[in-house]
Amino acid sequence: MTTELGWGVAVVAASLFALPQPPSVAVAAAPARCVGGQKDSRGRSAVDGHEVRWEDETKFNNAFRHANKAWSTHGLTQVKLRPDDASSIADLQWQDVNSTREKWKNVLGQYASGPGADTLYLNRAYLDSGKRYGDDMYRRMVAAHELGHALGFCHKSPSWYPTLMAKDLEDVPTNALPADKDRSNYHKLWG
Numbered sequence: 001m002t003t004e005l006g007w008g009v010a011v012v013a014a015s016l017f018a019l020p021q022p023p024s025v026a027v028a029a030a031p032a033r034c035v036g037g038q039k040d041s042r043g044r045s046a047v048d049g050h051e052v053r054w055e056d057e058t059k060f061n062n063a064f065r066h067a068n069k070a071w072s073t074h075g076l077t078q079v080k081l082r083p084d085d086a087s088s089i090a091d092l093q094w095q096d097v098n099s100t101r102e103k104w105k106n107v108l109g110q111y112a113s114g115p116g117a118d119t120l121y122l123n124r125a126y127l128d129s130g131k132r133y134g135d136d137m138y139r140r141m142v143a144a145h146e147l148g149h150a151l152g153f154c155h156k157s158p159s160w161y162p163t164l165m166a167k168d169l170e171d172v173p174t175n176a177l178p179a180d181k182d183r184s185n186y187h188k189l190w191g
């Protein structure tokens, strides 16, 4: 059985009209390669400048806090993860969904980019207490993986190296932390 950690890019039209970004001098190395021939990408992220302003509407507070900490400590400080406030525009909305139908079948979480704020979904149908993955260990794994997508990281094969960005939950480290290569990939992308 595989349970996917979805990566849906719902709307990308806005990026078609965006001005090209000036070359960054901070990035010394090329972004890491991903499953399917893609590469990690700043453009395919929720990062605005060097920060993500989040809006928290998920009930899974433990997983939410863990994911933000996992991607903002121990040297991963180039992208600031901050709450949205009255003077800012949200870049990423954390939101719950409760569905096993169609695209949500066996999908525990998803990052979707949008014309406004991007959305990070956690699926209550699998993560609620009493459900198949209804405990904080799994919730943390899903939340940290999806926040990785929001930071521009695409899927890596667990056959290459241990990685939080494996597509299937069973291949994600149970500590729900970026692995060594995830950390070096972060620095390749964000300096």
Ligand SMILES: [Zn+2]
Residues within 6 Å of the ligand: 005, 006, 007, 145, 149, 155, 166, 167
């Ligand atoms: Zn994923």
